[in-house]
Amino acid sequence: MNFKKKMDLPGIFLLLCSQIIICVLAFLATLNIPLCVILNGIVPFVLIYLQSSQFNQKGYFVSAMTFIFLQLRPVGWDGILSLLGIMALASGCLVVGLLLYSAFHKKTTDYTAVKKGIMLLSQDFCEMSGGNAEPHGLQENILQIQATLHRRVYSNRDLIYLTRYEGEIHYMFALMFQRAAYYILDFGESIDENTENNRKIFYRLGIFLNKVNDTMNTADNSEIIKEAESLMKETSGLTERFATFLRNFLRLLIMALKGMTEVENKPHPQWKLPVNLRPISGLRASMRLNQFEVRFALRLSMTAVISFLVVRLTNSEHSY
Numbered sequence: 386m387n388f389k390k391k392m393d394l395p396g397i398f399l400l401l402c403s404q405i406i407i408c409v410l411a412f413l414a415t416l417n418i419p420l421c422v423i424l425n426g427i428v429p430f431v432l433i434y435l436q437s438s439q440f441n442q443k444g445y446f447v448s449a450m451t452f453i454f455l456q457l458r459p460v461g462w463d464g465i466l467s468l469l470g471i472m473a474l475a476s477g478c479l480v481v482g483l484l485l486y487s488a489f490h491k492k493t494t495d496y497t498a499v500k501k502g503i504m505l506l507s508q509d510f511c512e513m514s515g516g517n518a519e520p521h522g523l524q525e526n527i528l529q530i531q532a533t534l535h536r537r538v539y540s541n542r543d544l545i546y547l548t549r550y551e552g553e554i555h556y557m558f559a560l561m562f563q564r565a566a567y568y569i570l571d572f573g574e575s576i577d578e579n580t581e582n583n584r585k586i587f588y589r590l591g592i593f594l595n596k597v598n599d600t601m602n603t604a605d606n607s608e609i610i611k612e613a614e615s616l617m618k619e620t621s622g623l624t625e626r627f628a629t630f631l632r633n634f635l636r637l638l639i640m641a642l643k644g645m646t647e648v649e650n651k652p653h654p655q656w657k658l659p660v661n662l663r664p665i666s667g668l669r670a671s672m673r674l675n676q677f678e679v680r681f682a683l684r685l686s687m688t689a690v691i692s693f694l695v696v697r698l699t700n701s702e703h704s705y
Contacts, residue, residue, distance in 0.1 A: 397484075401476050407448055408472040411455035412465055418697050421456075425689040428452055433682035449685070456693060496601070496645070499558045502530035503598045506565055510591030513572060514584040527566040534559035554644045561637040568630045582622040586631065589616065597638070606642040613639050 407428075414424040429449055436444040460468050505526050534555045572583075593616060597609050617635040620628035 397480050400480065401473075403448065404451065404472060404476045405469065407452050408455060408469060411452050412460065412468060414452075414456050414693070415459035415461075418694070421693050421697055422690055425456075425693050426686045429689050430682040430686045433678060433685060437678055437681075453689065457696075496554075498530060498533045499555065500598050500601070502527065502534075502558065502562050503594050503601075505530065506562070507591045507594035507598060509569060510587045510594065513569070514588035514591065527562050527569065531559045531562040531566065534562070554641050557637055557641040557644065561634060561641065564630065564634055564637070568627075568634075571626070580624060583624060583627045586616075586619065586623060586627070590631070597642075601642060601645065603645050606646060610639050610642050613642070 410424055410428055414421050414428075429445075429452070432445040432448045432452070436448060455468075509527070593609075593612060596612075600606075600609055613635045617632055617639075620631060623631065
């Protein structure tokens with residue numbers, strides 16, 4: 386769970402329901418050994434599958450620990466109402482805390498990583514124009530920025546939409562950095578690309594990106610957009626590969642700069658997740674042992690089953 390994420394009514398309702406459901410499942414797992422084995426085999430697996438990904442590897446942690454710890458103090462049927470009441474109260478306090486955090490820490494659109502990446506590209510292109518660049522090192526730095534932006538995009542998604550709000554803009558910037566990283570490596574390894582005309586445009590592009598870094602904003606980017614459109618047309622004398630890269634790179638930059646001033650506080654239908662990537666409808670396609678999440682979920686489920694089986698058979702709560 387991300388306490389910095391803006392809470393809305395569906396999110397609050399989902400949080401409350403999930404905690405109550407986990408509480409009930411943990412209680413059922415303490416009733417007898419068959420339920421203990423079945424639920425400890427299923428629940429951790431489902432939590433990891435639904436709440437974890439390569440961009441949020443510990444998303445399952447809070448729910449899984451709630452499920453584990455509640456089993457360590459069995460309450461029996463006599464204590465189930467008290468347990469549910471305490472869980473509801475605790476979840477309510479958590480929701481209030483999250484709402485207060487959201488109220489006093491208004492989340493603003495943060496393009497710090499984008500600006501860092503643009504500044505790196507500006508420096509890289511200027512170095513490349515002088516023939517002093519080390520392509521592999523430059524590419525690695527840009528790909529790190531790209532990975533950061535992909536994580537930012539992921540934090541804006543939910544179960545249905547690929548992304549929301551400014552996540553779309555970060556996604557376009559991530560694509561821009563990805564293309565730049567690939568071409569930087571290509572430039573360093575291909576003698577044909579290292580021409581005088583290419584280096585001149587690289588220098589101009591580096592200077593322009595420095596200006597973009599200084600002036601880009603969420604109100605009006607029309608001036609730098611016009612300059613980008615003008616630079617995009619200056620492909621005379623360039624190699625075909627570099628001209629193609631330049632047009633595609635600047636086109637993505639223009640789209641992102643325009644989007645920064647037009648962000649709407651709602652998801653767009655065209656950004657929906659493909660059906661095969663959604664948690665429920667994509668279950669069959671994603672249940673493969675070559676996926677890390679599946680293997681990790683199986684390991685955690687097996688650990689929970691074996692551990693609690695030992696606890697139940699030895700009647701020793703602290704043996705876990």
